[in-house]
Amino acid sequence: MAKSRPVRGATFNDASARFNLLAREADGDWRDAQAVIDGAPPPLRTTVTVETSRTIISRNQSPDISFEQSVNPYRGCEHGCIYCFARPSHAYLDLSPGLDFESRLFVKPTAPDLLRAELGKRGYICKPIAFGTNTDPYQPIESTWRITRSCLELLAECRHPVTITTKSNRVVKDLDLLAPMAAQGLAAVMLSVTSLDPKIAMTVEPRAPHPERRLAAIRTLTDAGVPVFVSMSPVIPHVTDHEMEHIFERAAEAGARGAFFLPVRLPWEVAPLFRAWLDAHFPDRAGKVMATIQSIRGGKDNDPGFFTRMRGQGPWAELLRTRFTRAVKRYGLDGERMRLRTDLFRPPAGPQGELF
Incomplete structure (x- = not known):
């Protein structure tokens, strides 16, 4: 009998020691006894909370990131990718970067109005706006809220x-x-494909669409004239790294124009969540995976340094870069970069726009 699809990515609700969220441990109270008597709790339900924002464009100050401004319509992400570097952002809300991040979501329905106001400000300088830099703009709730659209x-x-x-x-x-x-x-689109193996994909990214659907999306977008790039981010040693060449080959066949990769990063609370995930799904290689990650990250679970965090260091990181360079050259994914026009911009119509 086939194994059922995992409901969530994180295996527990990690507490944040950085802020006000307190960890709860079994202490023999009536709730613990109830769990023993009644069994496991019901499946975790997704909740959506409306967030009131004052602004919607975020400005990037990191020198190793290519975009200068971004828009994130949602906080949290139901895709549940265990490696997601955005998980720690939920700790700022006194929520867990673990299960809370993928089940307690926040939407910004005023985002289009806020964006209109910011684009209409006198002196606004047009630069590409990036969507999907923190959480996925096309996670399942987009079908209902349509904020990205x-x-x-x-x-x-x-x-x-x-x-x-x-x-x-x-x-x-x-x-x-x-x-x-x-x-x-x-416009340009970057499709993330981290594994073509359905069994691996359903544990790494439990609520994200099947990899074949993403490849089909690359073909559909390409046929419509939209430039598409493929991102294998992150690469997880001894779990997905062996698929690098095949992923780029399939993406090239689907019409992708370029490629990108990033070794897995484990900032803040992501590290313990990732370790627990390894123990649950890959206990046979958990130690080996973490040893390799630490070899890439200077002996630690994570390296937050600018530039090195994107590249990694040491022989393993160099091997990945060599394989990537050869693969993109072999499959013709090394010749084009995202270049978008800014000279066509015109301020939005509205009370302020009519003054100019």
Whole structure:
């Protein structure tokens, strides 16, 4: 009998020692006794909370990241990717970067209005806006809230350049907006494919679309004239690294124009969550995986240093870079970069826009 699809990525609700969230341990009280009598708790349900924001464009200050500004319509991500570097952001809300991150979601329904106001400000300088830099803009709740789409409608109206990073084939639902924008040099998409093995994918990214659907999305976008790039981020040693060449081969066949990869990062609370995940799903190699990660990260679980955090260090990191360089050259994924136009931008129409 086939193994059922995991419901969540994290195996527990990690507590944050950095802020106010307190860990809870079994102490023999009535709740612990109830769990023994009644069995496991019911499946964790996803909740959605409306968040009131004052601004929507985030400015990047990190020198090793290519984009300068981004928009994130959602906090938390139901895809449940165990390695997600955005998990620690939930600790700022006094919520767990573990199960809370993938089940207690926040939406920003005023994002399009806030974006319109910011684009209409006097002195705004047009630079590409990146979606998907923190949590996925096409996670399942986008089908209901359609905040990403509303923002894209505004950007199309203003002829504003946009890049999208996602691991969801739901992006093709906005092809009616992306294709015309791409024809003007205003849109590009990065599809994340970290494994082609369904069994691995369902544990690493339990609620993300099947890898074959993502490859199909690359083909659909490419056929519509949208430039698509593939990202194997992150590469997990001894779990997914052996798939690098095959992923890039399949992505090239689907029409991808370029590729990118990143060794797995384990900042803050991600490290203990990742270790627990390894123990649950890959106990036969957990020690080997962590030893290799530490060899890439200077003997630690994580290296937060600018530039080195993206590349890693040591023989293992160098081997990955060599394999990547050879693979992208072999499959023709080394010749193009994301280049979008900014000269077509026009401020949005509205009370302020009519003054100019």
